Amino acid sequence: MKIFVIEDEKSLREDIVEYLSVNNYKCDVAASTQIAIQKLKDNIYDCALIDIGLPDGSGIEIIEYIKNHNPKMGVIMITAKNALEDKLESLKIGADDYLTKPFHLSELNARIYSLMRRRNFGGKNALSFDGLEIDTGEKKVIANGNILQLTKKEYDILVYLASNPTHLITKEALAENIWGDKADIATSFDFVYSQIKNLKKKLNEADLKNYIKVVYGLGYKFME
16 A cells, blocks of 8 residues: 655654554655645555645645545545644545644554545445444444444444554544544543443443453554
């Protein structure tokens, strides 16, 4: 899978490329709007990571170019913490997801994996595992033949973890993905622990005991 990293901050760009390369992604880079669009004319990428604030323009211009010329390409934008208008505008014109600086590289990896998995469902809108089926179209979970009654947050957590099987998801990444900007106001992650505890209990009661693994001090893994 080929990832296009468009970021003008040299140290962050290099950190992203190094991390993704270790995780078996092929990377290309650009530090400006002009160079990015030229490379997009000459190359095909699976996913682009686009910093909205670039020295010679806005990353929004690049998103517009991608959606006009290669709409199948995944787009994850990188924004400043207070750039709400940029986030809304980028999502409106076709970006798939966003990350707010600073972010964990493991979270970036999870977002890419999740995006590519969604795009590769082939319209089925379903995740199937041994004894567990998640219908993301009807937002229904079936455990060993029975509908599992979950709250909205429990369902969102299960889908996010199941979309990133065997990947370590930090509690910070989980909180931001499920609770969004509201996660920033929390003084602890008790709200994450509580939801995970309830979700694991319901899975255990349905004889699905080993799907969510707690990696103490780090986060969680969904085991296929």
